[in-house]
Amino acid sequence: MKPKIGRALVVGGGISGIRAALDLAETGYPVTLVDKAPHLGGILSQLDNQFPTNHCGMCKMLPLVERDAGSQYCLRKGLFHENIDIRTSTEVVGIEGEAGSFTVRLKKQPDFVNPETCIGCGECTNVCPVEVADDFNAGLGKRKAVYLPVPHMMPNTYVIDPAACTRCGECVGVCPTGAIGLFRQGRQDFSVLVVDDEYTVRDSIKEWLEEEGFSVETAASGEEALELLTRQTFKMVLLDIKMPGMDGVEVLKKTKEIFPEMAVVMMTAYATVETAVEAMKTGAMEYLMKPFDPEDLVSKVIAVYETQEASKGEQISAGTVIFCGGTSCYDPSVGKNTFGYKQYPDVVTGLEFERLISGTGPGSGGLVRPSDGKPVEKIAWIQCVGSRDLQSGSDYCSGICCMFAIKEAMLAKEHGPDNLEATIFYMDMRTPGKTFQRFRDRAETEYGVRFTRGRVHTVYQDDKTGKLLLSYPGDGSKRIESAFDMVVLSTGQKPASGAERLAEVGDCELNQWGFAATEPFSSAETKKAGIFLGGSFSGPRDIAESVISAGSASLLASVTLHATGGGMAEVVGDTPEYIDVSHQTPKVRVLLCECGSYGNVDLEIIAVSLKSDPAVEDVLTVPGVCTAEGWDALVKTAKRKGYNRLLLGACMPYAYTRRIKDLGAEVMLDPSLMDVVDIRTPWIISTDGIPNASATQQAIIRNLKSGVSRLIGIDPLPKSSVPVIRGALVVGGGVAGMTAALSIANHGYDVALVEKETGLGGNLDWLKNTIEGWDAAAFSENLQQRVEQHPKIGRHLNSTVISSFGEVGCFYTTIETREAAPVTLQHGVVIIATGGGEAGTEAYGYGKSPAVVTQKELEQKTFSKEIDYKTIDTVAMIQCVGSREEPRNYCSRVCCASTLKHILHMKKENPDLSIYVFYRDMMTYGFTETWFTEARRAGAVFIPYTVDARPEVMVEDGASGVSVTAYEPLLEARVQVNADLLVLATGIVPTLPVSLANAFGAGIDDDGFFMEAEPKWRPLDSLKEGVFACGIALGPRSITESVATAQAAAQRALRILSKTALSRASVTARVRHSLCSLCERCIDVCPYGARSVDIDMQRVLVNATMCQGCGNCASECPNSASVVDGFFDGRMLDMIDMVLD
């Protein structure tokens, strides 16, 4: 991949940051990804299971095309991509400039542990005397001041928490590689000038500071000090005030004239305090009163040193910036804390619960009560803690907690005893995602999770039993009290702790809830050009929504880079050339890092054992390859010819992916012919806990031998590639289709936009405005104009796709246009944006009375002023008509907001109008909640109903209105509403033709929506590469959400369009045609549709880009005709031999 001009900076390394960075990196832009934490992953590093699949699968975000450019291992371990420069423990402290040319100042926490030399042995942790709350485990359990931030992260480099560390130095002494103590080396360069006329003072200060590693010079008078200052560089001056000759204040003034930035601390006796205060005005930093405690003085100097170190900073240039700062969790211990959080140990937050049941958690995964370690039998979840709560300043819904709680309740049922009872107390169970309603139903019916409507006010503890007592309202006036073993608080999302500062740095605004503010119809755009927002930094979002908004942000960033001249202009880089070794007998050179001998392993014995294999040319040792010098030595050794395979025995192979690539370029050997075997980590620890050196040595020999065998088996094939037709087909001309088409066309690629209707616009031809008050009609009008005027967009109106064949990079699609001959278009990718429409209904008297209308009809009649709200008295509205129950068992997301929009409009027109809303759960997720509050304030009455007791509608002949009867749980009575108008929220149905999806090999889900490759991690892709979807074709969503999906889908497409050809990854399947019997079993088994049969050639073909190298075809093939590079049968059988040696 060739680098493009224009760097992007992504701030925040959580899911959205990773997505944005990968999206841009895969498109070819260099990216700098910073995170203030010492690891990537954000909150997801703490969550093992995520809804709605209750699994992980984060690795599915990794690149699928050009896989070799990035890491191919569990993403929870870490990330590598050749275009991404990852900076952890780093913050952005300043952004200056304009879109296209920002100058960004980064501040990195000093590395107290040198990541280059830390070998992750953990000796430091064992001796560290400091214990603080373990933030990885959400504060449950303890960790040391020197610690591994995430247990599974790679490289497993320890870090020091500077706030907790007492600098006792215990860890420095035990570190076998001397990795800790960098700060002391740094202190050598920090020279302090001590000025005092008293020898004893000067000398003792010098001694104290030198003990701490600083360099110190002394001066006995002001004159001498000034002379020293001009001759030598000092970082700090300790200055006595009362001196004969020139006094301290005078010296200070003169010093500040020459070095205005110099840190000067005055030393004074009691008598001269006033002078000292005066000195502060002249620019002294502080004063110390004599006689002083050595510790006070030393800690002052250390503080100055560390501030200076930290502020050293670094400047980078970036064309665009994406903020993916995430959110923070609400802390229930603040405020009134009626739930007794932190007061009763068995009251935990959702995140704490997650850690409790995790294998890497404080209790190693057992579900027990934190207070006494006893098994848990009854758990309660309390929803909306710090959400939908005006008292905690959160008049918004956090959107994820309902699903979070359902997931946790299901996990508890799986982890806990059989008789475990899980109850969720909720106000509205919000399941607005595509599969979320069925997820909730499954929890209830299959898992037996109880759902109880009601807001719990207080949690008490029963003194006798220690159990937690919850009191909550039952139906009507009844109050119910129950005892639980554990209470989980579903804490809401709050703005990220650094949101305010980051917004200030980026010159963007925050909204009324403290999240970053976005522009109308965008989830990523800010007021400031060139700065975009990804993920939940701009409002609470779940994983899929975060991934989508990050994609939207990366598209906008890509447009910025392109438009400001960075563009897609390719910089001609050096494509490394490799020597062709395909006709040579394999000769393996083994290089062993001397660090391997750590742990009493004898490298000599290992070398002798390896040399017994004739394929091993030589075995050489190199000193510490993790250090710069060691690596240079290795390169030198590798340059000596005489081999064609290279095996490096060092530490974690993950750390070497990039280096191996560089080495390959340097020695002209294909990196796929090199491998790294870990010879340091596999310590065999006997059951008594003592490392067993001889068993370890044997294990290392086996690992190296199987590494050798792996290398011998690799066939150095010339790389092949799949050419790309650099144009896109977009099917559907609604807001999503138009946005996607523009997003791609703005990068200079051709787009064919196919629309079956006579005009563009889709649903926006009847939808006129949004609940936020934005003008949807004008928005659509503007999009249509831009599409029509765009030279790169070809419009095909009145047209439908009739057939398509081909694969990523090259599709041939035939479209039929009314009254014209069909045409065939050639394109590299396709985006399906066929949208959806309002569902029809026959329920609740619809069609029997003109007073019964759907939401769409209401919108139209309101806009055409057909309904005069001033002349009617009562409006009834029924939510979830045909939605959220089989066969349409999904939430349509937009109807509740639409209802609120109409309520507020009607109430504005006629404040005396009575409005009754019959609902099941108000799905006002995110900031829409505010309008729910407002609608209730405006006087609308909300009456909940269940599917077992629906409202009944009576339509009398000749009557102008209808009557609605329903059970009112608060009144414990049936109520009747005589309404002039009844509005039915019927929800959304997709209009994705099965034939269209089939034509492109995309799947369709049970409800007729586009089936995404993975609901969380790949929400826009089809399993078949090169086929994407956006807008309502994916699932119900609002205009803003549709725009985000369209931009994100365009970005997915641009990964492919930005290349002239897609190259083959090193682990890819092939077919040995001479052995193939064309049984086609491999074609059925391939999950990616990468295989096809060429009838003319009588061959099974593999698309090398679509193939992900899983090897399912190879084990399915009865003839061993299907093989995966690097995993041939012969090699696998050899490996088995090797490990059994």
Place this chain on the structure above:
Amino acid sequence: MDEGFEPTIIAFVCNWCTYTAADLAGTSRLSYPSNVRLIRVMCTGMVDPKYIIKAFLEGTDAVLVSGCHPGDCHYINGNYKARRRMKLLKTILPQYGFDEKRIKLTWIGASDGIQFAQTIRDMVVEIKALGPNEAKQAAVV
């Protein structure tokens, strides 16, 4: 039965989940018996039954195949395919004279280092009770 019998276990672990768990067990310095020999494969769906039969013929006492939890597979459904193959293999393995209990299929996720160590410990106990590989018992090797 030989009191000092230490079974050898070959573990085919998938690159994404169980390999990560094994690494985690290693870096967390969890103690587990040294009887296990790891072979990393991209996906459990790539494990051809013939590898397992070969391993038994070569003298391993047990084989563990371990991948991602159902639904977690990086390659969508490779672990389901592995599950089907292992089930079939278990039915035919006795025909070769091997006890079907010598094969184990587990799902061990990336953060389950503890579970990985425990699985190996449990397997060692089970296989010790079962005795050495039947091929080694029968043949004069």
